[in-house]
Amino acid sequence: MWTGQHTPFTQMIDNTNLAWIEDMRADPESLPTIGHMLRDLGYYTAYKGKWHESEFPAGDSTDAMEPFGFSDFQEWGDAYGAPLDGLNKDPLTAAEAVGWLQDRAPNISDSQPWFLAVNFINPHDIMYFDTDDEEMVQVRGMFPIFGAPDTPLYRQQWPTTLPASFFDDLSGQPQAVRNYKVSGDGMYGRIPMDRRDMWHNHVNYYINCMIDVDQHIGSVLDALEESGRDANTIIIFTSDHCICSNPSWFIWVNDNQRHIYRFLEGH
Known part of the structure; x- marks a missing residue:
């Protein structure tokens, strides 16, 4: 999703926290991400929330995403989608994004356009x-x-x-x-x-997970509107995958269903 390239190029065939998987390949020249591409067009690119495409070294910092074309990563590190991570970490991601829109975006907007990727976990908790x-x-x-x-x-x-x-x-x-x-x-x-x-309990919980993350998305959109930049901002909603939520009796990750909320903002 971040490179526009398929598995043979990115080598992403499983989660990177497994021993047999290396970090996602990304190179500004041979395999650029959307972050690299937008930087080439003069954008300031920032990233908040779940990444889960590489293992960051100890002492994660706001520069951890620079190799992948993004700045301003959260100091508390990555979020992998562990049990109840959506419940516990989506509020932190929303707060990071709101803070960025309030404190960082005004300074950047005076000199260049910006792109902010905000990556929530839920409804992954259903897993x-x-x-x-x-x-x-x-x-x-x-x-x-x-x-x-x-x-x-x-x-x-x-x-x-x-x-x-x-x-x-x-x-x-x-x-x-x-x-x-x-x-x-x-x-x-x-x-x-x-x-x-x-x-039915399974489906009901899935619905509530979506309601939960929808509220966090709303808080970010509210902050964007309060900044006065919403009319000049393109908002893109997208996803990577999620559970099938019952089809063919599957209850875990499958690409047939794409309901994990992720959204990108570009100003």
């Missing part, structure tokens, strides 16, 4: 959701899973429906598709197909 919590019917996997936070937002209940693909028969699918489900169940826990209540 580690425990659909029945204390009942423990959901079979545990390799990774820890958690129930919904006990807050008014996450206690909200919605009239959810299961998609038609929930009832798909995987027996006619390629073995690789079936293996994908088996590996997902092994990592994040298997939800019994006959427990429709647990699947």
